[in-house]
Amino acid sequence: MEFDFAEEQPKFLMLMYGLIAFVAVVGGLLLLLDVVPAWFARRREAQLVAASAGGAPPPRRRKPREGLFALFFLLPTLLFLIVGLVVPAIRTTVLSLMDKDSANWVGLRNYGWMFSEPSIVRVLTNTLIWVLLVPLVATAFGLIYAVLVDRARLESLAKSLIFLPMAISFVGATIIWKFVYAFRGEEQEQIGLLNQIVVSLGGEPKQWLLDSPLNTFLLIVIMIWIQAGFAMVVLSAAIKAIPADIVEAARLDGVTPWQMFWRITMPSIRPALIVVVVTISIATLKVFDIVRTATNGNYDTSVIANEMYNQAFRYGEPGQGSALAVFLFILVTPIVIYQIRNLRKQREG
Amino acid sequence: MTTATPTVGAGVQATAKKTTRAGRVRKRLNSRTATLVSIILALLWTVPTFGLFISSFRPENQIKTTGWWTFFTDPQFTFENYQEVLFSSSSSSGQLASYFINSLAITIPSVLFPTAFAALAAYALAWINFKGRDWLYIAIFALQIVPLQMALVPLLKFFSTGVTVAGVQVLPAWDLVDEQKFAQVWFAHTCFALPFAVYLLHNFIAQLPGDLMEAARVDGATHPKIFRTIVLPLITPALAAFGIFQFLWVWNDLLVALIFAGGTSDTAPLTVRLAEMAGTRGNEWQRLTAGAFVSIVVPLIVFLSLQRFFVRGLLAGSVKG
Numbered sequence: 001m002e003f004d005f006a007e008e009q010p011k012f013l014m015l016m017y018g019l020i021a022f023v024a025v026v027g028g029l030l031l032l033l034d035v036v037p038a039w040f041a042r043r044r045e046a047q048l049v050a051a052s053a054g055g056a057p058p059p060r061r062r063k064p065r066e067g068l069f070a071l072f073f074l075l076p077t078l079l080f081l082i083v084g085l086v087v088p089a090i091r092t093t094v095l096s097l098m099d100k101d102s103a104n105w106v107g108l109r110n111y112g113w114m115f116s117e118p119s120i121v122r123v124l125t126n127t128l129i130w131v132l133l134v135p136l137v138a139t140a141f142g143l144i145y146a147v148l149v150d151r152a153r154l155e156s157l158a159k160s161l162i163f164l165p166m167a168i169s170f171v172g173a174t175i176i177w178k179f180v181y182a183f184r185g186e187e188q189e190q191i192g193l194l195n196q197i198v199v200s201l202g203g204e205p206k207q208w209l210l211d212s213p214l215n216t217f218l219l220i221v222i223m224i225w226i227q228a229g230f231a232m233v234v235l236s237a238a239i240k241a242i243p244a245d246i247v248e249a250a251r252l253d254g255v256t257p258w259q260m261f262w263r264i265t266m267p268s269i270r271p272a273l274i275v276v277v278v279t280i281s282i283a284t285l286k287v288f289d290i291v292r293t294a295t296n297g298n299y300d301t302s303v304i305a306n307e308m309y310n311q312a313f314r315y316g317e318p319g320q321g322s323a324l325a326v327f328l329f330i331l332v333t334p335i336v337i338y339q340i341r342n343l344r345k346q347r348e349g
Numbered sequence: 350m351t352t353a354t355p356t357v358g359a360g361v362q363a364t365a366k367k368t369t370r371a372g373r374v375r376k377r378l379n380s381r382t383a384t385l386v387s388i389i390l391a392l393l394w395t396v397p398t399f400g401l402f403i404s405s406f407r408p409e410n411q412i413k414t415t416g417w418w419t420f421f422t423d424p425q426f427t428f429e430n431y432q433e434v435l436f437s438s439s440s441s442s443g444q445l446a447s448y449f450i451n452s453l454a455i456t457i458p459s460v461l462f463p464t465a466f467a468a469l470a471a472y473a474l475a476w477i478n479f480k481g482r483d484w485l486y487i488a489i490f491a492l493q494i495v496p497l498q499m500a501l502v503p504l505l506k507f508f509s510t511g512v513t514v515a516g517v518q519v520l521p522a523w524d525l526v527d528e529q530k531f532a533q534v535w536f537a538h539t540c541f542a543l544p545f546a547v548y549l550l551h552n553f554i555a556q557l558p559g560d561l562m563e564a565a566r567v568d569g570a571t572h573p574k575i576f577r578t579i580v581l582p583l584i585t586p587a588l589a590a591f592g593i594f595q596f597l598w599v600w601n602d603l604l605v606a607l608i609f610a611g612g613t614s615d616t617a618p619l620t621v622r623l624a625e626m627a628g629t630r631g632n633e634w635q636r637l638t639a640g641a642f643v644s645i646v647v648p649l650i651v652f653l654s655l656q657r658f659f660v661r662g663l664l665a666g667s668v669k670g
Contacts, residue, residue, distance in 0.1 A: 008447060011454050011615075014528045018458035018535060026465045033573035066478050069572045073473035074485070076466040077543055081492060084540025088503035089495050095502060145390065152384040160656070161391035164398070167652035168645050169601030171620045175627055175641040176401045179634065191416050191634070193400060225394070233660055286496055289603040293624045305604075308498050313608060318502050325498040336494040 025076065033072055089329075096322035110323035120307065126216055127303045130223070130287060135280040138224045142231025142276065147261065149232075150239055159236065163229035170226070170289030177222045178294060181208040212300035219301060222290050227283065231276045238272035239265060271342070278339045285331055304328050405430055405638035412634045430639035443626065443636050444614055445643050452600060452618040452644075454531050455610065459538035459599045460592055466539070467546030468554075468588065472576050474547070475555040476562055486551065492544040500540070501608055508533050508609070530616045533609040538599050546591055553587035554580060589658045593651060597659075600648050619644040 099106050114120050145162060149155050165173060182192030183205055190196040195205040209215045242265065250264050266273075288305035295301045297310060304324055312321025404417045408427050415423075434443040473479075474486045512520040525533060557580065565575045603620045610616040612625065623640050630636065652659060 008450050010528045011450050011531075014531050015454040015457065018454075018531065019461075022458060022461050022465070026469075029469070030573055030577065034571070037571050037573075066572075067480065070473045070477040070479040070482070073469045073477065073572070073576075077470035077489070077547060080466065080536075080540045081489065081543055083507070084504060084536065085492055085495060085500055085544070088500035088507070091503035092499045092501075145387065148383050148390075149387045150383075151380050152387040153380065154384060154388060158387045158391040160653075161395050163656075164395070164649075164652075167597060167648045168398070169603070169620050169648070171601070171603055171623050171627070172641045172645045175623065175637055176397045178627065179401050179404065179638065180397050182634070189415050191413065193397070193416070193418075196416050196418075225397075228394075237660075286498070289620070289624070292603065293627050296628055305498060309604065309607075312502050322502060325496065325501070328496050329494075329499050332494055332496055 029072065029076070033069065037069075092322045092325055095318055096326045098319050100317050100319050102318055106319065110319045111327070113320060114323055114327065119302075122300055123302045123304060123307045126301065127285065129216060130220055130303060131281055131284050133217075133220050134223045134227060134284040135277045138227040138280055139231045139235075139273065139276050141224070141228045142233075143235050143273070145228070145232045146236035146239055147265065149236065159232065162232055165226045166229045168226070170222075170287075171293050173222055173226055174290050174293040177218075177225070178209070181218060183207045209295055209301075210299050215295065215299055215301050219290055219294055222294075223284060223287060227280045231280065234272055234276050235269060238269040242268045274342055275339065278335055281335055282332055285328060304331075401638050401641060404634065405642050407635075409635040412638065413632075430635045431643070434636045434639045435643065443622070443640055445619065445622065445640055447614045448617060448619045448622045449643065451531075451610070451614075451616055452620075452647075454528075455534050455538075455606065455616075455618050456596060456599045458531075458535045459542075460595045462535060462539040463542035463546045463595060464588055464592055467543055467550050467591070468581070468584065469576070470543075470547050471550035471554045472572075472580055474551055475557075476575075476580075477572060489544055489547050493548065495544075497541045497605070501604075504537060504540075505608060508536075527615045530610055534606060534616070537605050537609050538595075538602075541605070542595055542598070546595070549591050549594075550584065550587055553584050557583055586658065586661070589655065590661050593655050593659045596651060597648050 095102055096110055097105060097107060114124070149158050152158065168176070179191075180193045181195075182190075183195055184190050184192070186205055190199055190205055194208065199205055208218055246264060246268075247260075250260055255263065286305050287303060288309065291297055291301055291303050291306045292309070297303075297306045302310075305328065308321050308324040308328065310321075311317040311324060400417045403420050404412050406426050406428070407417065407420060408425055408429070411419075411423075411425055435446045435449075437444070470489075474482060474489075507520075508523045508525070511518060511522040523533065561579060562575060565579055570578075600618075601620060602618075603624055606618045606621050607624075610618065610621065612621060614622075619640075623637075623644055626633070626637060626640060
């Protein structure tokens with residue numbers, strides 16, 4: 001029972017260095033931008049005074065250099081983006097065409113491997129199942145709940161409870177659900193909720209996470225549990241933004257709640273609906289933590305992001321890992337382009 | 350202050366004036382059913398978390414032999430799980446206090462840097478006139494689609510071996526040891542957060558009234574002065590929204606930490622440690638339950654106390670273009 005606080009001191013020191021660096025960089029930049037132009041302004045004034053005293057025509061006043069200001073404002077962002085994102089992304093694309101030592105060109109062999117190796121094909125199929133199910137179910141639940149809660153009391157409390165999983169890390173959420181799926185032998189008392197329910201209904205307890213392909217669906221439940229709250233909050237805000245007079249007019253016309261939902265609510269919240277589906281789809285394509293924490297990708301549960309990590313950082317196959325990363329990028333791109341075009345249309349319309 | 354932000358939940362639905370008595374009754378009934386169903390669903394949604402929470406306070410032998418629902422018939426309560434998982438020095442028990450500090454040390458700078466950089470950049474992109482401005486904004490915006498998986502391998506290489514161009518060492522390796530590795534994680538998180546941060550803050554800053562800037566310019570204020578004295582105070586809600594978003598993201602992140610922080614108690618955050626415990630000690634529920642709550646409690650406090658900002662940021666980031 002001992003925890004030595006003194007041993008933790010270097011960490012706080014490092015944190016302090018980080019904070020000092022932050023103040024120095026940001027403060028320094030602002031100071032620089034303040035002081036240097038002021039100095040130039042003073043010099044120009046002095047020139048003006050000197051010139052007018054000498055009777056010569058004043059030097060032409062130069063336009064302040066906007067571009068230079070912009071450069072300094074943008075400098076840190078551009079630097080970090082180029083070093084940390086642009087160059088590495090290009091480099092990853094190059095690496096995906098090379099062998100495991102990143103020395104020889106292999107053309108598209110890494111991509112061929114991806115679609116011929118049965119275990120990787122399995123990974124791709126799993127990812128497909130994820131990306132089909134999670135956005136659909138999470139959005140559907142979020143929508144139904146948003147409509148329901150709109151007419152309910154204690155609205156904010158109910159919404160908070162559904163939204164809460166968003167604050168929990170994927171790792172934490174996975175542990176929560178692993179506990180639900182926990183297994184004890186038939187002769188023992190069950191400690192997992194799911195097996196307890198199965199047993200009390202007269203069934204036999206199961207090792208849920210070892211049972212393919214059911215385990216993939218059980219992991220998908222975790223993702224839906226997290227994302228439904230997001231869908232609900234966005235859609236609920238969209239529903240509340242529907243102009244009251246439209247709703248009122250429809251009521252006066254005597255529409256049923258069913259018609260109201262399909263003819264008024266759905267068309268009005270269509271843009272928000274698309275955004276929710278797209279956002280959840282992208283998050284699902286990149287899902288890593290859940291699979292890694294629950295099964296580490298074993299028992300046929302692996303997905304692209306998890307396999308990419310394994311190939312690149314555990315098996316020492318940066319070429320194959322990079323190919324998976326590029327494939328992930330290719331999958332995400334059309335979704336995002338679709339969303340951007342949609343938003344633009346919406347703005348113009 | 351909130352004019353530039355979409356107001357959430359402000360669109361109050363005008364309550365329909367039902368004239369008929371039957372209609373009024375039906376509406377009340379309707380609302381009662383809706384309340385009941387929505388509350389039941391919300392409670393069901395919370396059951397898994399609640400079960401883990403209850404379990405974290407039960408003695409070890411109880412957790413391992415009986416379900417958490419038996420707590421209500423046979424309540425036994427202890428803080429020992431937390432005590433052990435946080436402070437015990439035996440390596441098998443978690444030592445989470447140490448990892449908790451790591452999480453803090455990773456998260457704070459990883460929130461501050463991108464927020465400040467993005468605010469500066471967003472201001473320049475919105476209010477300084479220079480050539481190629483729109484083009485640059487679109488480029489940064491488009492970077493949002495690059496999955497961070499695309500950057501991991503080369504970025505790790507950048508830290509460990511530096512940059513060599515045609516056999517010449519241009520930049521040295523960072524050669525960081527122990528707690529210095531925090532710097533790598535800060536760097537990585539800052540890079541990955543910037544496209545979204547610039548986009549979100551640009552949305553807010555671009556909506557500030559142009560007259561305000563114009564007046565300041567006429568008075569002779571320079572861009573840094575306008576940024577500090579006019580823009581910064583006005584965009585605090587946006588900064589808060591992004592800050593919370595980024596805080597939750599970094600605190601809850603596993604992938605970036607796994608790659609750039611390493612797995613030791615010197616630098617690894619809570620998520621890495623918990624994922625490891627779930628893998629190797631998957632049946633030590635007395636530690637996992639308490640451990641999971643140690644990691645959940647900070648984001649939960651942040652989230653519950655600042656939910657308003659968070660939701661606003663979420664809506665601004667996703668619904669608005």
